[in-house]
Amino acid sequence: MIELLGVSKHYGPVCALDSVSLTLPRGTTTVINGPSGSGKTTLLRLIAGLERPSSGEIHIDGELVSTPAWVRPPQERNVGLVFQDAALWPHLTVAQNVGFGLLGRPRQDIARRVDKMLSAMDLTGFEKRYPNQLSGGEARRVAIARTLIVNPRYLLLDEPLIHLQSALKLRLLEGIREQASARDVTLLYVSHDLEEGRRLGGRLLEMTSGRIISDTGAEHPSHDSG
């Protein structure tokens, strides 16, 4: 479970997040919707440990992970984050990008798991390609595969399907839902497209000016319900 207790984030005089308290139970799907500048991305970055809160606390699975004075490093949180623009490393191949999180394990083990993940994401045959040889949709799939391969307990997605064609978007949304369900991952999905959020199902939060202004569907939290 992820718990945010009165979390605020200020960038100089700008308040990006204003005393947000929120609980995300295990195995649920939550969609955050809101206009740009409403604090959605900041919320994800705080949970991932990429930002330090200006006030408040964040707990993951009952452990305190972020305070204004101390932040547990991102790689020690078991949280995956898929960025808006895939953010693939341009100097690494698709296989190296996907296998990055497994570095330190035996090579054969990495190769086996990378193959399995690429096959699950319909990316077989793309192993040796570089990011500049991929289409937008392929790059997003690689980014999702890179995040899922380390089996994160929590998967945060920051508008991962923005600027994609709607048919492709629907296919990828279905893929994300399937993968999350199969791995029992808690999903937190940010989008400013309400329809996209509805298709994913689950709980829907509305954010404006750094605050959560509505919270619906919390009584049917599991991603199996969508």
Next chain:
Amino acid sequence: MIGRDRARSSVVAPLLAGLYLLVVIGPLLALVVSLGAVPLADWSGLLLPGGRRFLLWLRSVGLAIGVSLGGMGLGLAIALILRRRRRGPLAQLRWVFVLLAPLPSTTHAFAWSWVTTLLNRVLGQVGLRPLSLRGWVAAWWIEVLWLMPIAVGLASIALESVDRRLIESARLLQPDTRALARVVLPLAAPLLLVGAGLIFLLSLVDYAIPSLCQVNVSALDIFADFSVHNRPGRALLVSMPLLVTTTATVILFQARLRSVALDPNWHRATLDVPFRWPVSVRVVLYGALAVMLLAAGIPVFALVSQIDGIQELALTLSEARQEIAFSLIVAILAALVNLPIAYVAARGVFSGGPPGHGWWLAITIPMALPGPLIGIGLITLWNGPGWANLGIYGSRWMPVLAALARYAPLGALVLVAAMRRVNPRQLEAAQLLQTSRLRSWLLVRLPLLAPGLLASAGLVFCLTLSELSATLLVAPPGQSTLTIRIYNYLHYGASGTVAGLTLVLTALVLIFGLIATVFLLLWTRLTSGPGTGRDGR
């Protein structure tokens, strides 16, 4: 109105472009023409370095490689510590290196001469052999400390060039050391290599520190050869191995250098949660930081402890008032003349196609010229047939021309980067709303470029104050700059007089640097924000 503006601009711009080429490229062309005076039989002997001259070139290149590796190694370590910190005492440490950057090489040489004297006093008391500030190791150490702040800046640019999201993606999956080794460093490598190339170049064309450490290098050999033979063509042939090395370095790195200068986004975002390193890495990084603090602290202690009271300082300054005034006049004139000619050269880079490439070469290739060769080229040009009647040779303008020939290309490079950072929409909006080109230039383009112009002028001012290798050849009879006087005194070791003069030189450089930095910070604060097309964060 528009027609008159265009006519004015169509006359002024080519004139300024011609002036840039005359001042910067002219000395090199004059040297090439003077090759005709060298008998063909002498060419192969001078061109191909053999025996002593070959060894000298080898050692000079070796020293420059050592300085480049040492400087960039330390620079990278310090940049990693200071990188993207927004608060805490370490965030304030960046000011140390900002203040350290413009310190002249003579200040470092003086400081370490003082340290050696001090250490030798202690070693003598315990009966140990005294240390000597002579030789390659001493020259390497002082050059590393002198160029380290520049290396920190270059390494910081290289690290900042890596997209924050690429680093964050790696940090979510692996410890920071692995994220650094597998993602940050490979992505920053091309720019780190450019930085190493620049440090290599600066070290290779300098002879002030090696000569103070009684080490002969190729750049000094050019000066010595011209002093003995007084034949410019011969000096050009003698310098050819060095010239080929420096030009090859510039050509090798200029494609990447151009992308750095033309990339407006290299200092965008900060990491809110800094890197966490294991103890072993922290020891190395903080060791490098200690060296930087040493490089900053030793000159301060040396200057303070060597000055024999206020009265002595006043006397020293009074004796050197002519040099101080002359140095200031030369530096101010060089900074002011640099602005229009560097501006036109920088605009030329954006003209696209072959002219754009040509201007880029006119900015970068002169950086490969060693100072003494520029001095010899200036003498050949302004004392040559047709030009000697102008009376520039032997006048006070010669040191100004020497400074411009050496540093106007750097000033232009700063302006190229500054021009690229201006949002083109802001300029287009001015064009749409203002019918007078001159007025839109004065009211919009000039203010938007103000930080770049100030940085360009400040850089040329600071570098001119400490210029030695070309000025030494072209200083008018009976006139000397502060740096030349300090350099001459330094051969006799550290003393109160040198301390006083070095203090003045350092203070002049720091005061101007500080004013420029404060202005740039205020300007950045004023012009960043959501409505400007540039996010302040």
